Amino acid sequence: MVRIELKNISKSFRRFKALKNISLEIKDKEYFIILGPTGAGKTTLLKIVTGLIKPDSGDIIFNGKKVTDKTSGERNLGFMFENYALFPHMNVVKNISYSGRVHARDSTQTQTLVEQVLMMTLLTGRNDAFPEELSGGMKQRVALCRALLNLEQTKLLILDEPLKALDAGLRMSLRRELLQMAKSKELNLTVIHVTNDEQEAMMVADRIAIMNEGKLIQIGTPHEIYYHPNNLFVANFMSEINYFEGICIKNKEPTWDIHKKSKQGDMFFAQIHEDSVPMPLDLGFEDMYAAFVREDIYHDINHGDEVLLVVRANHFKIRLGDRVKEKKNALLGKIIRRKFMGVFYRFEVLININGKKKIIVVTIPATSEVHNSFVENSEVTIYFPKELGIVFKHPGKEIINEIFKLE
Ligand code: ATP
Numbered sequence: 001m002v003r004i005e006l007k008n009i010s011k012s013f014r015r016f017k018a019l020k021n022i023s024l025e026i027k028d029k030e031y032f033i034i035l036g037p038t039g040a041g042k043t044t045l046l047k048i049v050t051g052l053i054k055p056d057s058g059d060i061i062f063n064g065k066k067v068t069d070k071t072s073g074e075r076n077l078g079f080m081f082e083n084y085a086l087f088p089h090m091n092v093v094k095n096i097s098y099s100g101r102v103h104a105r106d107s108t109q110t111q112t113l114v115e116q117v118l119m120m121t122l123l124t125g126r127n128d129a130f131p132e133e134l135s136g137g138m139k140q141r142v143a144l145c146r147a148l149l150n151l152e153q154t155k156l157l158i159l160d161e162p163l164k165a166l167d168a169g170l171r172m173s174l175r176r177e178l179l180q181m182a183k184s185k186e187l188n189l190t191v192i193h194v195t196n197d198e199q200e201a202m203m204v205a206d207r208i209a210i211m212n213e214g215k216l217i218q219i220g221t222p223h224e225i226y227y228h229p230n231n232l233f234v235a236n237f238m239s240e241i242n243y244f245e246g247i248c249i250k251n252k253e254p255t256w257d258i259h260k261k262s263k264q265g266d267m268f269f270a271q272i273h274e275d276s277v278p279m280p281l282d283l284g285f286e287d288m289y290a291a292f293v294r295e296d297i298y299h300d301i302n303h304g305d306e307v308l309l310v311v312r313a314n315h316f317k318i319r320l321g322d323r324v325k326e327k328k329n330a331l332l333g334k335i336i337r338r339k340f341m342g343v344f345y346r347f348e349v350l351i352n353i354n355g356k357k358k359i360i361v362v363t364i365p366a367t368s369e370v371h372n373s374f375v376e377n378s379e380v381t382i383y384f385p386k387e388l389g390i391v392f393k394h395p396g397k398e399i400i401n402e403i404f405k406l407e
Helices: 042-050 092-097 107-120 136-149 168-183 198-204 222-227 232-238 266-272 295-300 369-373 397-403
Strands: 004-013 016-026 031-035 057-062 078-080 156-160 190-195 207-212 215-220 241-248 276-282 289-294 306-312 317-320 330-340 344-353 356-365 379-383 390-393
Touching: 004 042, 016 042, 016 057, 016 215, 031 042, 031 168, 031 198, 042 156, 042 190, 078 136, 092 107, 092 136, 107 136, 136 156, 136 168, 168 190, 168 198, 190 198, 198 222, 198 232, 207 222, 207 232, 215 222, 215 232, 222 232, 232 241, 232 306, 232 390, 232 397, 276 295, 276 306, 289 295, 289 390, 295 390, 317 356, 330 356, 344 379
Parallel strands: 031 190, 031 207, 078 156, 156 190
Antiparallel strands: 004 016, 004 057, 207 215, 241 276, 241 306, 276 289, 306 390, 317 379, 330 344, 330 379, 344 356
16 A cells, blocks of 8 residues: 655755645555646655655655655655666666666566566667667656566655657557556556646546645646636646636626526536536626636625636637627637647637737637638637636736736
């Protein structure tokens, strides 16, 4: 069993606070992703878990026992850090099987394991190559093999951006392999995996911890993080979003029934917002808008408060022509840019809010020829199901400018 608790971990490098009071728990056999932008403190946190660096304060607990003062070797884990740390004078096989733990196994077992991991990482045939003869991605895979072979009974695997240097195809197949291996009956690993790639996080994680500027921002399943982000930073980190500034209107009867669930995919929407209520919003357009929010958010926001409505680019629907009157949460606009992105089309739609122009990004799956009619300069109606609108208290202009890198 591997259960890890981090309690109030802080770490500074000189006067720079790299980690600020981080507490979290990783469950046995969980695939746990630490996700965040560069400089968030992810690697520092991993190094503290492995024992490579000591926190200034706080405790690390493995299976109920404090290991804060234990060395990395005493913590019994397999890990792989970004700089790979391969031995230049050893070939691939020696590099991955060089370790007391690997040698403790019998030699046929070691050989089989070595062959298995080499095959999985597509390195078969490169057994005798030296690190200088390998590409960056190959070195990364050798380091991954070594981390896998180093696993012992503790079954804790720690990976710092393990797939970063790989091309898209190999990255995708290794994600699948990693997940399959971690969840296999024989291994059944607890994995802590650091990445700044939200797609990678969504694909492999049981739970994701989002970090930024040394702080833990949110922990949850991919579903929770995606549909119920705690703040604008998390919402924006997971996929392309649009935001609207508006006001919460609690004292006015809306012109349309905002309580009724949207027809499309009722069950799906109901699951997303089991305990949620509709919040009417004034976004500065003629019509009233609405989004379902969790009850705690509803009660936290008062009538007249400034709010931010966030709608993901892929949650907008798009129709040709002016159909604003027949749709709810609808806006009229003009396509000013259309891009084919392979799996989806990306449209930039110019709208007008009380004389102010704004660009809204809308993406739709590229599965139908119908999309050929959505050409640049077409007039379109875009609208979103109210279950998919996300509402936050207005975080202030500075935060918005910082997140969207605006002047
Ligand atoms: P990346 O995704 O770029 O690897 P990260 O989230 O892993 O980023 P860390 O490597 O943990 O971030 O670094 C967090 C902050 O701490 C950075 O600002 C970094 O410059 C600083 N830092 C990390 N290690 C040291 C060190 N040994 N000395 C001084 N500053 C450090």
